[in-house]
Amino acid sequence: MAKTQGQRSRITTDLDFNADGKQIGYLRLPHSVHRSAYGFLAMPIAIIKNGKGPTVLSMSGNHGDEYEGQIANSKLIRGLNPKDMKGTVIVLPMANFPAAQAGMRTSPIDQGNLNRTFPGDPNGTPTWMISHFIETELMPRADLVLDLHSGGSSLNYIPSALARMGGDKKRDAKIKALLEAFAAPISYVTTALGENRTSTAAAERAGTTIIGTELGGKGTVDIDGTKVAVNGVRGILEHMGIVKETDITRKRPKTRIMEVKDVSYYVYAPHPGLFEPVVKLGATVKKGQTAGFVHFMDDPGREPVEVKFNTNGLVLCERIPGKIERGDCLFHLASDVK
Amino acid sequence: MAKTQGQRSRITTDLDFNADGKQIGYLRLPHSVHRSAYGFLAMPIAIIKNGKGPTVLSMSGNHGDEYEGQIANSKLIRGLNPKDMKGTVIVLPMANFPAAQAGMRTSPIDQGNLNRTFPGDPNGTPTWMISHFIETELMPRADLVLDLHSGGSSLNYIPSALARMGGDKKRDAKIKALLEAFAAPISYVTTALGENRTSTAAAERAGTTIIGTELGGKGTVDIDGTKVAVNGVRGILEHMGIVKETDITRKRPKTRIMEVKDVSYYVYAPHPGLFEPVVKLGATVKKGQTAGFVHFMDDPGREPVEVKFNTNGLVLCERIPGKIERGDCLFHLASDVK
Amino acid sequence: MAKTQGQRSRITTDLDFNADGKQIGYLRLPHSVHRSAYGFLAMPIAIIKNGKGPTVLSMSGNHGDEYEGQIANSKLIRGLNPKDMKGTVIVLPMANFPAAQAGMRTSPIDQGNLNRTFPGDPNGTPTWMISHFIETELMPRADLVLDLHSGGSSLNYIPSALARMGGDKKRDAKIKALLEAFAAPISYVTTALGENRTSTAAAERAGTTIIGTELGGKGTVDIDGTKVAVNGVRGILEHMGIVKETDITRKRPKTRIMEVKDVSYYVYAPHPGLFEPVVKLGATVKKGQTAGFVHFMDDPGREPVEVKFNTNGLVLCERIPGKIERGDCLFHLASDVK
């Protein structure tokens, strides 16, 4: 629960959540600092609405250096015509605005990783104020939340969608249909909730449905990942009945449903050093196979340490920066759902 | 010329440049600072020698976040047996040692970009002391210098070798043979000297020959680029007659000789923003073709600005980080030598 | 409520709140850090007391770069003679001590803006410890709290006093009399409580009365604002019956009672850039009138964006630093109470 109870968000906006048409504007997050005693952080937001119908909240920039979803949301804001819609699309393209401005995973103001701060705090520093606003003001309005992530600066993913399936058949079928509508090359599911400070946990607390993505990474705007994002968001809006079906949806590729089961799917650095991988993204690997080597560059006679995979699977995600610390995630795998 | 004339380098080493065998040790760069009044920076170096023969200086880590050459040199140090050699290999795996320790292009101590500091300064800050040492103490000992670069954190290259051909037929033929021996997928040549503060300019001042590379990038250890580096260094040592010919050389692929002619081969950012590329590494493009778009994420209603290529060519290099400032290089091209 | 309940402040002092005479000393805020394992922050405080009578707490340095009140309190500490008094004056000249030491709005230790931290936290970082101490230890002792603010580094004000009038006639009359006693050129009132983390909200929670000021700004010691502060504090002490009436009070100027009604009184930056104002402090403006222009200096061909006032009023406050971010407050207005 938010640390400060009974306090509404101090974030405001001039936009009207109930007005038809396309509104592009800003959330005002009060931020009184040395360089601006009465200033606010101006966080971009768009509300595109036409009459009654479902509401989709499409957010990106939860981590500021994950760009594919930000580009897709930017195109969505400019491209979506209220006349062609039924319902509401709320677009929050730079969710952790200070992080997205800086191109960082975390906020340069308070070091907050937005996806580890839900349910936030209305009296906290900006990242906590933002997660509190999203969980208490935006998510309750949405029938569906899209939270468009990528690998960011430190990771690289095969473009994927992801969601939690908890075993409730009806809900799981709904989730599966959404993943098929998004139509990423891979969709992976988890069965446990895990960390309760993420947007996923927040959406469940807020009583709505959420679909996430991992659309590339490397701190760049991945061309393929951006295409998956643009088509995926369109596919979701069509699936929700907000916009009409187009070729994008009719010809959409079939997604491969996989799962990431447990910690054995992850490979972590056993030593600090320089990591030389020997396996590429998309490869199929076996338990015990060499993943790579940790080199000790400042001790040039010392033999590198071999790193191995702990289970069988497909290499879904790889670390990018060569320099590593003990405990960095080097790879993670996925396996087909049987 | 070095800012301080007539002063020898203050960098020392316990290693003996004239001794046969494999010596792995450190250069001692005096560095008297708050945390260590009498300390030195311990820069790895190896001297592997057997009798008479040519001398090759293989350096990497000129930019600290360019890792493929560092891995190749690290393997070279451990793998090369003096018994199998004739001549000398000097390996300087982390040339700008503080930068390589930090995984940064430039030194965290003095912000120096080593490859913009030659001929250095024996009385300067560490980066300038290092370039002065390399130009005055290491290069004069070498018949050939390898300076193994990659794209680093901000760029990504098709693995390439590069060199300057100045029009002197004999010298150019020698250079071409070296590029063929290195056998990168692409070798590109320039005809003008350009910037006179690089290792290339330094090597020419020191009266030796130099071959450079661009072996990948993205701030990671590229698997393909590392392979090219390892085989390329071996190929060069075989070509120089220091080690015997092996399958690596006998079956080496043919390199494609290209050139980067002038500033029209480069695409620069016309605005700060978030760059969405639409063309991939390795593509062949035409003058006037769209290279990508600059998005203004904090001004979500503003149309992106289109960026175009200025000439025809092959996309040899792409920028990685999505966030851009006006003046950042987004792409550069190469064209086949006719 | 403070995050940690049931914990008394860890801030102590050797001074005796009940002793007659003038005591000048320090609050001890425990601060165990690398450079001083057992150190405390020594926050200046003075207690000047003679027998029975009302207690006034005069604080300044709530924001460390607001100096007029700090100078006035500094003169008060040295100039006030207990023999000439009846009652108690507690002076806290550098309320957010680390911020005031640094000349910053916010604390360099924890980035805290003291006036956004009430009711504080006895277990928090220094800024939260201070607001907790003020709300739980100092304010309950006071019949009246003066919190002497100015525009600080980013704003500039016509010297003003301010207070909240809530509609309770008796209380409002008392407040009005206090504003007249302070006798700033302008006094402005607000009717809603607004932000609940300020000294105003804290004083109301602590069951005491509070008067604030805005006495100049620009990060300097304003000559006029300092005079208003010195005379205003004296006027208040006379009004409270703690010291005898002097010429200052008998000849005090009449204050102009104004109000700042709502968000339309504020002008915010619509773009980042360099702001050129065209209206001076003290001007009377109309709704729709040009306030200034945002220039895009790094894009020199781009036309500046005009900024307008949203309502009629007197320019009470102006932004100082030329560089602006979207959301910075550029001006705020006041209008006469009718």
Place this chain on the structure above:
Amino acid sequence: MAKTQGQRSRITTDLDFNADGKQIGYLRLPHSVHRSAYGFLAMPIAIIKNGKGPTVLSMSGNHGDEYEGQIANSKLIRGLNPKDMKGTVIVLPMANFPAAQAGMRTSPIDQGNLNRTFPGDPNGTPTWMISHFIETELMPRADLVLDLHSGGSSLNYIPSALARMGGDKKRDAKIKALLEAFAAPISYVTTALGENRTSTAAAERAGTTIIGTELGGKGTVDIDGTKVAVNGVRGILEHMGIVKETDITRKRPKTRIMEVKDVSYYVYAPHPGLFEPVVKLGATVKKGQTAGFVHFMDDPGREPVEVKFNTNGLVLCERIPGKIERGDCLFHLASDVK
């Protein structure tokens, strides 16, 4: 109480607290940051166990720049043979791991002073996560906790052990026996609990017993302090019956039991400046005796300010860094228990 209630620690480990033998490994503290999206901080831990018997938790690095205990625990991990034991020793050598890695009192990640954060917060920044883990997961397993401190970078101590005696005769006798088993040259006791955010308070909340130390300081590894630590830990394990008695215990020196009564035992800096002490560690001083002088180096004609002791006693602790701020602790004394 921890700020977030009802949440278990997010710190995990592969080690088995119930398995016999010597396990050396890591705690995994999830830490998702820009350079490593899925990384964890790898905090060293060892569990050395043989059958049934008491459990001792030996922690050090609570403050990262206090090294004597870290060295002793490092030797303990490598030197202790499960075959020679009965019971369990849990060793946490770098309790505030990021601080200990950096050689700082406080964490470079969140500036946390671990010993001011108990009972911590499972949702907090790393220092708060660590104190929460220690209080909720480690301390409840222990019959005795050793928390090995030293003076660190800013202080220097005569090697001492310390504990709280509350007046409960049975408990106090047990504590005294433990101090005698540790056998530091000096053992000093306090009677009040004081600060409730320390490991001492945490251990009492967790229902276990705790012994602390101050084993030297100056930010160095003190030779005498390290010897006291190594022998003291051994002495405690023998006293607890986990290992057999050796010469260390049989010939252990007698500890001198002293006390630090109140704030008069401490000398604080009355001014910022450069402190010249005139009394050495271990000296016996009288109330009113000169402790040293504060020099005003940038005002070279100004007379230094004399600083005096406030009570009689033995100089147990001295400040190291010459530069001082008002409020820094310069000395503290101890007196024999009568």
Place this chain on the structure above:
Amino acid sequence: MAKTQGQRSRITTDLDFNADGKQIGYLRLPHSVHRSAYGFLAMPIAIIKNGKGPTVLSMSGNHGDEYEGQIANSKLIRGLNPKDMKGTVIVLPMANFPAAQAGMRTSPIDQGNLNRTFPGDPNGTPTWMISHFIETELMPRADLVLDLHSGGSSLNYIPSALARMGGDKKRDAKIKALLEAFAAPISYVTTALGENRTSTAAAERAGTTIIGTELGGKGTVDIDGTKVAVNGVRGILEHMGIVKETDITRKRPKTRIMEVKDVSYYVYAPHPGLFEPVVKLGATVKKGQTAGFVHFMDDPGREPVEVKFNTNGLVLCERIPGKIERGDCLFHLASDVK
């Protein structure tokens, strides 16, 4: 002389200094750093030319936080029509571009104060590259250089123009006519060259004439100073015959010619502390008159130290930030030329 001799500037531009018309573009200052291996800093420049005639170089942003001239130059670039001109105007609105981007006096990249770096260094860090470019490439093209300064963040001036008169009657008359054409309220002259690293010294080395200004300050865009700047630049262009005479020139106010003779005209802080001035900008003061007081806020019982003027004069310039260090300039005076 520049540290590196015989090396031309590495700064380039696509603009043609010899082409008629209005060209708005960028200088390219190569800047190879971690975030952009092949990037350049894009420094705005405009060349506005029509046929033959004199050349004026109008620069601003020599110090990045001096904005009045930047605004005037920004308006000049957009407002000047080549058709209405005879000759050339080169506008360099953000001379120390990184400083002007940051709104700082000095460059955030290399801490360079551009006006203390002439003649610069083509191999230096950006500030030194810029001063070298200005002195070797821009100034030699100009018949007149305008270098538009203000007080910046730390000072505030009565809007003034300034120049050096060396005693050469013809040259001094020319300078006087230029000052009258600029028509600032005050023009002050100096007779000695003084510091040889300024734009003034550079212009003399480059064989051209230079007029400077001090147009306000406080780190803001001063309304009056901006008006003086806009009219002054216009007046100069009319005086030079580049544009036709307008009302601005025909009705221009008469400037008051004053002088700043020696160090006695300056008042410096004798102690660190908080400075309370008692004299306003524009006042006429006498030698020995009180200028203000230094307060010791953290030592609240200590008497403030009085500061006095050392000579008679008009207060031309005042310090803005209240916090001072020993040696800060608090005021400087001017006196009428007799």
Place this chain on the structure above:
Amino acid sequence: MAKTQGQRSRITTDLDFNADGKQIGYLRLPHSVHRSAYGFLAMPIAIIKNGKGPTVLSMSGNHGDEYEGQIANSKLIRGLNPKDMKGTVIVLPMANFPAAQAGMRTSPIDQGNLNRTFPGDPNGTPTWMISHFIETELMPRADLVLDLHSGGSSLNYIPSALARMGGDKKRDAKIKALLEAFAAPISYVTTALGENRTSTAAAERAGTTIIGTELGGKGTVDIDGTKVAVNGVRGILEHMGIVKETDITRKRPKTRIMEVKDVSYYVYAPHPGLFEPVVKLGATVKKGQTAGFVHFMDDPGREPVEVKFNTNGLVLCERIPGKIERGDCLFHLASDVK
């Protein structure tokens, strides 16, 4: 030679080097920065003179965290009476003023280590301006220079004096007499000039004589070292005939003359880690004897690495901070001159 030739120092002072009496004041080092456009750094200096006689320059704070000499010079300034003198004493107590203000070895402004910057640069950053001033303006006035160093924050010395003896018998005898006059417990001599950027090299270039010291360290004010400094300076002034002989000189202890011959006297860290010394300051050691161990705290199962002495000698100097990097000096020895 200084980088900028033919330029006199820009540092000035109001003090008169030729006036009799005691003058305490400041050097003015122009330092134009964002917070103070026209400010100077005020470096304390004192000139104490009476008639004709030799001139001694006593400097300290060459490294800002070496305090014993600073305290001694501070006492000298206040304690020396011109009436009791013949000749001149110039005292520069905080030679690298910004470093001494900060308590750092190197300057926080430009990271300069003053003792690696001679002969400095009149156009450089502050540290270079200072060394240039000392070498060109102060040293040429002095018959003898005292440069009072200590071990500083990273080292600890047995209080010592030191000087260079070059083999010139007359000069060496003079040096020896000075060392005996200073009368530190140990005096050590070197025979080679070594580093040419130190005050020693500067003094030789300036044609004067210099005696150095190492008076303690640990970043504290060492009581014994301070006593040696105070008596040593007095002894030198007596020896030079500036003041009359006192008991200090008549009863001065005999200094032990030792030497530090070559690099074998130094022990350097072979690995980064935590260093546990096993030998104390003042011990006599043998070649091959264990000096200590490097512990790998984050790899708790890894065996520490032993470090040995490379020659016989007395432990004159030890490293203080426990955390080490490869290349840090851990100890250095001295041996008796035979």
